[in-house]
Amino acid sequence: MRKTIELLAPAGDLARLKTAVRYGADAVYLGGKRFSLRSRASNFEIEDIAEGVRFAREYGAHVHVTVNIIPHEDDFDGLDDYLRQLERIGVHAVIVASPTIVRHAKTVAPKLEVHLSTQMSSTNSQAVRFYQQLGADRVVLARECTMDQIRQICDHSEVPIETFIHGGMCVNYSGRCTLSNAMTLRDANRGGCAQSCRWRYHLYNGAQKLSDDSLLFSMGSKDLMAAAYVNDMIRAGVASLKIEGRMKSAYYIAVVVRAYRKLIDWLLEHPEEDPQPAVLAAQRELMRAENRPACLGFLAGIPGPQDHLYDNAPSRVTHDFLAQVLDYNPDDKQALIEVRNHFEIGETLEAFGPHLENTPFVLETMRDEEGAVVEIANKPLQRCWINTPAVLHPYDLIRRKERKL
């Protein structure tokens, strides 16, 4: 059994990278401006990646960079220089979906680990071995594997295995979908996925309409939430647990990373104890992030009807993110916060942080930086001093259970 396991979190920009690391990620993955899926959502210039690497190192964390497009003829320009730059600035690994890029990375930037992307749909240990022989140092399994299959693949593989534990799921084999290409001329495998799978469709059998107009056909999948399988994954020897979501907010990253961090740490520290209470606690906490409806993906078997989205199910929000802590004055036990959402005096709020348990409190005092009383915080990025229930630290967050309107 592997004694440690990596918690790998997404980072859509430098701020979210720092959040992920502060809240307990062992490694973060991000995409640069080129060669990456989700490239349009990325803010990472090479200088930002370098800063991210420096920041992560302070916490003993790694940075992985996605170089995971399925490239066309003209997409290789500048690749070698880019790989060398990533190596030079101390990136730990590149996540790759092309045999050529695997080989190039090993040749031009040999200090980079090469992780084979889930885009390559590796569903068995022989596929893992094939990619190992090609040069991959780690393989990210296809999301289509069950827990039993993951366990067997780990048993039969020499290279470390990475699996997804949380976040959005492609309904199709990753990398084998061109719905977006056909329907929007945006290449799903070069960073342009329009998520056409989540659109609504009529279904016909010949001339006979089968679909129900009130609930049209869709290929959308519920998101993955695999806290219940983290213990099994640790015991199976999985090397890295991956959270999906480079487009997600800093609040989401903080909540999800922290929940899995606490769960993993507890499981590693209490290998003989019943994991169920810790799993339930993690699941309760994960519900406080902004989640779409969730399922177990393929971990328990091929998903059934209950694992699909057929309506326009909105994100399920149980808590509103209200503010981030900037500073704390121990003399008067006041915290300086930066406002992100509307709240007012008298409300019950909750503080939490990388090292702070969920701590509810009633907001009794709030003043602006000039000392004037603030009854309602409603200006984005407004700074206020508030009373606090405990010692807070910069980057702790304040939230509120969602109000029923």
Next chain:
Amino acid sequence: MKQINWIAALQQAASLEEMKNSGMTTIRIGVEGCSVRTARCFSPAEAEALVRRVHASGLRCEIVFNRLWMEEELAEMEMKLKQIQAWQPEGIVYMDPAVFMSAERLGLKDRLIYAPDTLMTNSRDIQEMLKLGVGRVVLAAEITLEEILSIARKTDGARLELQIHGRQVMAYSRRKLVSNYLQVIGKTIDDLYDRRELYLIEATRTGKMPILEEAEGTAVYMESTLCSLDQISQLAASGIGHFTFDSLFSCDAELIDARKACGAVLEGADPAVVKEQLKQRWPDLNYGSGYYQQKTNLTKEDAA
């Protein structure tokens, strides 16, 4: 012009002679338990007999072995591959790298035809796979004619394959997308896995996209049937050695017509006239040109 291998998926053994007469040189056979998304899956016994019959007729034969295999199926996969090896097909179409590993052990590597749907989009990746010793690589559907010709210039065209006719797959899922949905709306249909008449229409559009559910998963196809008569002269001159005709959503007779049409164009007939004749004979197939002239590199911002 180099000799071209014209490959047809086969639905009816009775079509063999006519396939040959149309100019097809290879027959591709699906086998139960080994093949997905094929025109027809024959039982292993039928397939073995069919291979013999194909060979006896002077045609080459290739087996579709394109499933993605799960961990517990690996032993079964290798056993099936051995069984197929004994039939002595000229080619074995595969998608899963596990098949490559088994084929290497069995000394079959050079017969492999790597067909991973979307992954072979550039000459460098193709060369990597060819260097590993596979016999042939199938180009992805979503590349333009310009890209295809560029790839053909930079690689050994004799070891390239391109689908030039039939519906092109757009998406492939391990999930049972149709039966899951029907269950939600409380409907059933008989013989779901044999249905070739199911299609989707996006809620704001009109195009019909065939959808196929099988035991191994569900595939969605382009709303048009690829027809390459306008491009066949360039493609044939490019050095690409292998052209495939698929009939998953049509029939042997349509493939035979399409092959004859290609032959006519290569012998000098006007592609527009030949295409019109094909359209008139098969009016429901919605012939189109796939991605030949259509780049798919828009960004979200471009689209907006």
